[in-house]
C-alpha cells in the first residue's frame with residue numbers, strides 16, 4: 016500500500032504544479048490597444064506621451080481587482096505629425112495586418128542615438144519592428160491616440176466601421192465634439208473651443224476688457240480663431256489690433272462641433 020501511494024504521488028505532484036502554472040498563465044489574458052501618436056516630433060512632447068501611456072497601463076495592470084484576469088498592452092506606432100501617415104498606418108493595421116511597432120521593449124530614454132534635440136525618426140526607426148495581429152492576441156481592440164486632430168479625423172470613420180473606439184489625449188480640435196460625425200471618439204484633453212471662453216472669463220474677473228490675439232499662421236489655429244471671436248462677444252471683451260479674421264479659411268468644419 017505504501018509502495019503504491021509512493022508511485023502515484025511522485026508523478027502527480029509535478030503534474031499538479033504544471034497544471035497550476037498553466038491555469039495561472041491562462042488566467043491572464045492580454046488586451047491590446049493601437050497606440051498611434053507623434054512619438055518622434057522634434058520637441059520632447061511626443062515621447063512623453065509614450066512614457067505616459069505606459070505608466071497608465073502599469074497603474075491599471077497593478078490593480079488586481081480592476082480588470083481581473085486581463086493585462087492591458089499597447090502597440091505603439093509613430094504617426095509623427097502627419098495625418099497621411101496616421102491614416103496609412105491605421106489602414107495598414109486593419110487591412111494588411113501590418114503594424115510598424117515603435118521600438119518595442121526598449122527604454123525610450125535610450126533612443127536619442129545622435130544626442131541632438133529630442134528623439135527623432137532617424138534615431139528610433141531602426142528599432143521599429145513589424146508585427147502582425149498574431150503578436151497581439153489576435154489584434155488590438157481600441158485606439159488610444161490618433162495624434163493630432165487631423166490624423167484622428169482622417170481615421171475616425173473607418174475606425175467606427177471597424178468597431179474601434181478612439182480615446183485621445185492630444186486631439187483637441189473642437190470639431191471632434193460633433194457626436195453625429197465622430198460617434199466613437201472620446202478625449203481626455205479639453206477641446207480648444209473651451210479654452211478661449213475660460214481664459215476670457217478669468218481675465219474679465221481680473222479687470223481686463225480689451226485684448227489682442229497673437230497667432231501662429233497655420234490652419235491649426237482656425238478653430239481657435241472661431242471660438243475667440245464668439246467668446247469675445249459673449250464676454251464683452253474687445254479685440255484690439257489688426258483684424259485677420261478675413262484671412263482665415265474658415266472651412267466650416269471646425270465650427271460645427273463647437274460646444275463652448
Ligand SMILES: *[C@@H]1O[C@H](CO)[C@@H](O)[C@H](O)[C@H]1NC(C)=O
Nearest residue numbers: 119144145146147149150151
Ligand atoms: C511576432 O510573431 C512572429 C511570428 O510568429 C515571431 O517570429 C516574432 O518573434 C513575434 N515577435 C514578438 C515581439 O512577439
Ligand SMILES: *[C@@H]1O[C@H](CO)[C@@H](O)[C@H](O)[C@H]1NC(C)=O
Nearest residue numbers: 222223224225226253254255
Ligand atoms: C479698453 O480700450 C478702450 C479704448 O479702445 C479704453 O477706453 C478702455 O479704457 C480700455 N479698457 C481698459 C480696461 O483698459
